[in-house]
Amino acid sequence: MRDNSAIIQTIGLKKYYNGESIKAIDNVDLSISRGEVVVIIGPSGSGKSTYLRSLNLLELPTDGSIIFNGVDIADKNVDINVHRQKMGMVFQHFNLFPHMTVLGNMTLAPMKLLGKTREEAEAKAMELLRRVGLENRADAYPSQLSGGQKQRIAIVRALCMEPDVMLFDEPTSALDPEMVGEVLELMKQLADEGMTMVVVTHEMGFAREVADRVIFMCDGKIAEEGTPEEIFTAPQNPRTKQFLDSIL
């Protein structure tokens, strides 16, 4: 059952609420290889967020395994904090720390968790800021940034920890339309550089262009998966077809 080529794999993953009455994720098996970009789509309430958030244990699974870099991190004896350092997460609402500058946001975890000196952490942060063209905002506070800037900072904040995989939960859903492009562009760059990414999104253009694999979730299960080509041009499952018709 274990897939040794996978960087992250879930086996029989379940998340139930209220006993068994709500099956937010129901027996999901999925393995993601290094460098792969997986995009998860599906109707509201289908369990996309719950699944993504289970991968770094922000949601505690009811049952099943999550194998990350060869370790079952769903095991209650594992120190999840160490593994989370290697899994970057980007949220719909950015979640930048409002009491810190951009640079403060980006250097906190590397300094406190990786033992970097301030100089090292700031050098790395500035390098990433230059890459996204925001080096002149290093001393700004989050409230002084636009939504698109906030999200790009949130992405590079996660990158400062040099993660093995990046998880995105609807990273552009809270943005004004004119700012969606800059965030997607950065994500595309990351993908091109070989970052392993799991992305929950409603941006079908992005899925089509960047995904190696598209997962369609429905009622807590993987209803269909395939290349973007397969999913978008010839969906097999009627539910997939219905969903795509409803949003395109």
Next chain:
Amino acid sequence: MKEFFQDFKDEFILNFVDGNMWKWLVDGLKNTLIITFFSLIIGVVIGIIVASIRSTFDKNREVYRRRGGFFYYFQWCINALANVYLTVIRGTPVVVQLLISYFIIFSSSRNGIGIAIFAFGLNSGAYVAEIFRGGIMAIDHGQFEAGRSLGFNYFQTMMYIIIPQVIKAVLPTLCNEFIVLLKETSVAGYVGIMDLTKAGELIRGRTFSAFMPLIAVALIYLVVVVVLTQLVKILERRLRKNER
């Protein structure tokens, strides 16, 4: 009219100037401020600890229960203890707490001010705990998740990300707690401490004239409270400006 001023002057001299009794008021005010200040410091320390215990338990209940065993029961007990503390302190009058501290808990000590600081500090801790707990609960849950997802453990997330934001948010409320406490300490006289109120009482007992000393005491409280309130307002404005 002239008579009134003459009376006023005589009364003033009788109550404050003769025997340098104005110094009692100064000493009393000093004691009031000392008791209030140190009580609030104790209150803040207790408050942060109790608030952290309670919100830690609330937020991690699921994790702890999952891990089960001793750890869960240990957390449960500490949380229950914190709840008993809050219930007892908030359910009894502060004067009674002060009397119990003075005549039962520290019955062998006559360090009145120290005991008063203990009693008012313990009392204030319960109220400060609720202020902090409200502050912690008001922080967007996304902040916790962002901290945890970077790899911080629960306590690091609290220390580096949550508490600094909470302190900023509750600072004005804490200052108001100082003002409330300042007035509450006026019962310190019950255990023979000469605070501001007691000083006024002593003067009244000496001169058998109530008006001057009591109005003076009231005015002093009022001036201190009004000045502090203005300072809090300025602080609030500056904090808000900082937010941008």
